[in-house]
Amino acid sequence: MGVPQIRTVVTSLALVSAGTLTAMVTAAPAESAASAPPVAVSISNTRVVTMPTTIQPGVNTFKVTTANKRGSSFQVVQAAAGYSAADAARDIEKGLDGGNVQAIKRFEANVTLLGGMGVSKDKPNKLVVDLPAGDYWALDVNTNDPDKFFAFTAAGADTGNVMPEADATLRAVQDTTWASNPASIPNKGLLTFKNKSSQNHFIVMSKLKKGMTYKDFKKWFAASMDGPPSGPSPINFDIGMDSGVVSPGHSARFKYNLPKGDYVMLCFWPDASMGGMPHAFMGMHRGITLK
Ligand SMILES: [Cu+2]
Structure with a gap:
């Protein structure tokens, strides 16, 4: 390939890029004008x-x-x-x-x-x-x-x-059950909370204390239901997040940013059919890892 030919190729490539760039520049304002x-x-x-x-x-x-x-x-x-x-x-x-x-x-x-x-x-x-x-x-x-x-x-x-695309999706299913998947989600990003169940729910996510497992939490929680808390809580209610309440068939997305680690996910919405018992006491809790 001779020098003039190379020059032609380079020039046309430059023109193509310039054309693409112009298209992108003009497309951007049009898009933002259509969104609130x-x-x-x-x-x-x-x-x-x-x-x-x-x-x-x-x-x-x-x-x-x-x-x-x-x-x-x-x-x-x-x-x-x-x-x-x-x-x-x-x-x-x-x-x-x-x-x-x-x-x-x-x-x-x-x-x-x-x-x-x-x-x-x-x-x-x-x-x-x-x-x-x-x-x-x-x-x-x-x-x-x-x-x-x-x-x-x-x-x-x-x-x-x-x-916008979510980084993680958590779902409530049946009446008062958290979907078991995903077992882990990123520790920050945009979270979709989808309520595919028959009841109102909200997410409370609280971090397990160092050395504590979801199994420890379950044992402690079951014992605490029958009387005063049996020893210190395996979870730290100060490290975590709360979602708003989402009605059946609806979903909401929100930003979160938490330390990495193992958490317990609970819902405390009172169940009218159970005399106002919070869903967590009906078993609406599960372990989840943020990584
Ligand atoms: Cu609930």
């Missing part, structure tokens, strides 16, 4: 939620910050028509907190729980959820003040956002 930015949510020290009162329907990322030193538990809820925040607050107090089965049943019949997650002070967290057009509440579940259930509406054009 994250919804900024801030929770005050007194657990007052501030966010836009109207958002676009479709896939939304809620970027949540809290000023509360003890952290917040963000939750998105849809209530049935006519079921007010005051109704919900009363049923939470009597039912979820007080163990009144009728109140638990009324609450469950009137709300769809669409997920959430724990948020630490000065560490924003993200919830990604697909919301059809409609009316919702956003709240910090650490308060039961109905005035702090922030009402917002999803209306107008779809966000155009695509659900």
